[in-house]
Amino acid sequence: MTDLRELFETASAGAPPTTRIDPYEAVRASRARTRSLRHRWLAGGVTAALVLGMGAVLVPRLRSPMAGEQAPATTWSGRGFDATSVDCSNQGDLLMKAGHLPEDFGTIRAAYRCAVVDREVPGDGVWQYQVVRAVTGELQQLQQVLEEPDAAPTSGSCTAEFDIGPPIWVVGTKDAALVRVPLDECGHALGSAVEVVDGLPMKKVSAQRLQQVESQTAVDSGCSQDFKDLLRIEASTGYGRPGTTPPRLDEGRGWTVCRYRAVTQDQVGSLASADRLSTAQVAAINAALAGSRGDDTCRRDDHSRFATITDGNDWLDVALDGCAVQQGSTWWRAPAELRRMLTR
Amino acid sequence: MAEHPEADDSGFVEWATVRRSALRRTAFLLCGDWSAADDLVQEALIRVHRRWRRVATGNPDAYARRALTSVYVDQTRRPWRRESPTDVLPERAHHDEVATDGGLLAALAQVPPRQRAVLVLRFWEDLSIEQTAQALGCSTGNVKSQSARGLARLRELLPADELTYHAEVVK
Structure with a gap:
């Protein structure tokens, strides 16, 4: 007799090593992920990884050919430097502009860090903020760290992570510069230097709203702010088949209808409204669904609005101004009554 | 500060x-x-x-x-x-393979995602029915039915006399 748990134990034993699960990268990705990137994560994962600097590629390769490691730091006049001019909203831009502290920079008199974070705003959903913090002490220690040279490139194998560590805006007696910490022989941020920078005393000097990440409707309902329009996607891929028996919602579960404005060219809808459904409403929807008929001609992409009824595990999609209702990979012609009930 | x-x-x-x-x-x-x-x-x-x-x-x-x-x-x-849909299921795992990871994984691959998630949470993570329902955001009744169906599917694919589990799941 074999216990199922023992089978699971055996099956999952002997995991191969991995470098792809990285809590630090998760922090960075969580902070940097923009609305559009968040919902195109799977499709555009490679692109996002390169742009956002979280591209830990499994295949070992030579030292990363990262532009930032060779490029000089971007500098400008330090006279009248305004901390509110610090801009880290474009992570990819920072990767290209941050360089090693210039040799003739002189004494660092002020330093700033910048991060993009998500914050809930009561009654207004979740917003992305750019937060600038000033280093309030230990500038001499920071200078010592930043003056250390980059390590000589290795001819050995390295993982192709484009990781330059935290960008730092430093202000000297004459100039200001956007710099990074020294790099190791693989072109990665030197861990000991990052630790020093992360340990510096800081004080927030500004917080600027960038964009709304989730609406209050999304927060309250649990619906995703943006959602893949599977009706449109699968109409284009030819996936699925017409149904024989009508779809049905389990009336013992809690359902929410999320209504989306279709449809951008990347086949993602934007949340317009949402409602949690009562048991009576679910029963009424089931009554309407009973009139659904398998119809492959409804596999179309000419709708401009769609609704997703979900309990978090199952989804039933309806084209509100179109033809189809879809559950799983099966299509039906949606009764007009169903569309009327779901339209707000 | x-x-x-x-x-x-x-x-x-x-x-x-x-x-x-x-x-x-x-x-x-x-x-x-x-x-x-x-x-x-x-x-x-x-x-x-x-x-x-x-x-x-x-x-x-x-x-x-x-x-x-x-x-x-x-x-x-x-x-x-998504996996490509198919009308033809692969052959059953050979009995000799059952005790290996490959046998179980091959069987699990034919269990629908939600049923598979229930089985893993219940029998690997040792979660209770209530905890599994919470993890999946569904009702306890749904967990029970999904467990029963998932186990039934596994029994089809693995020899029943080599598979034991806590009976409470299918109550």
Whole structure:
């Protein structure tokens, strides 16, 4: 007799090593992920990884050919430097502009860090903020760290992570510069230097709203702010088949209808409204669904609005101004009554 | 007052570092592929971090399991991650393979995603029916029915006399 748990134990034993699960990268990705990137994560994962600097590629390769490691730091006049001019909203831009502290920079008199974070705003959903913090002490220690040279490139194998560590805006007696910490022989941020920078005393000097990440409707309902329009996607891929028996919602579960404005060219809808459904409403929807008929001609992409009824595990999609209702990979012609009930 | 730039992440990295191996094994049992499991866990960690201030004081493990299963189930409905439908099921696992990981994984691969998630949470994570329902965001009745169907499917694919489990699941 074999216990199922023992089978699971055996099956999952002997995991191969991995470098792809990285809590630090998760922090960075969580902070940097923009609305559009968040919902195109799977499709555009490679692109996002390169742009956002979280591209830990499994295949070992030579030292990363990262532009930032060779490029000089971007500098400008330090006279009248305004901390509110610090801009880290474009992570990819920072990767290209941050360089090693210039040799003739002189004494660092002020330093700033910048991060993009998500914050809930009561009654207004979740917003992305750019937060600038000033280093309030230990500038001499920071200078010592930043003056250390980059390590000589290795001819050995390295993982192709484009990781330059935290960008730092430093202000000297004459100039200001956007710099990074020294790099190791693989072109990665030197861990000991990052630790020093992360340990510096800081004080927030500004917080600027960038964009709304989730609406209050999304927060309250649990619906995703943006959602893949599977009706449109699968109409284009030819996936699925017409149904024989009508779809049905389990009336013992809690359902929410999320209504989306279709449809951008990347086949993602934007949340317009949402409602949690009562048991009576679910029963009424089931009554309407009973009139659904398998119809492959409804596999179309000419709708401009769609609704997703979900309990978090199952989804039933309806084209509100179109033809189809879809559950799983099966299509039906949606009764007009169903569309009327779901339209707000 | 001085403020550490990572103040909002207090404890996240430490928690994730300790828990990632266990999450990875669970993810592997869900999807059957170590590479995909890595992606699942990393995505789940990102979701946990986004809510870290809320979950840190509660039960981050439970939230992580929910995130993990949610990512897994969500991915199964995306066309580019879906397996191609087929009318012909692969042959049953040979009895000699049953005790190996390959036998179980081959069988699990034929169990629908939600049923598979229930089985993994119940029998690998040792969650109760209520905890599994919470992790999957569904009712306890649904967990029971999914467990029963998932086990029935496994029994079809694995010899019944070689598979035991807690009987309470199918009550």
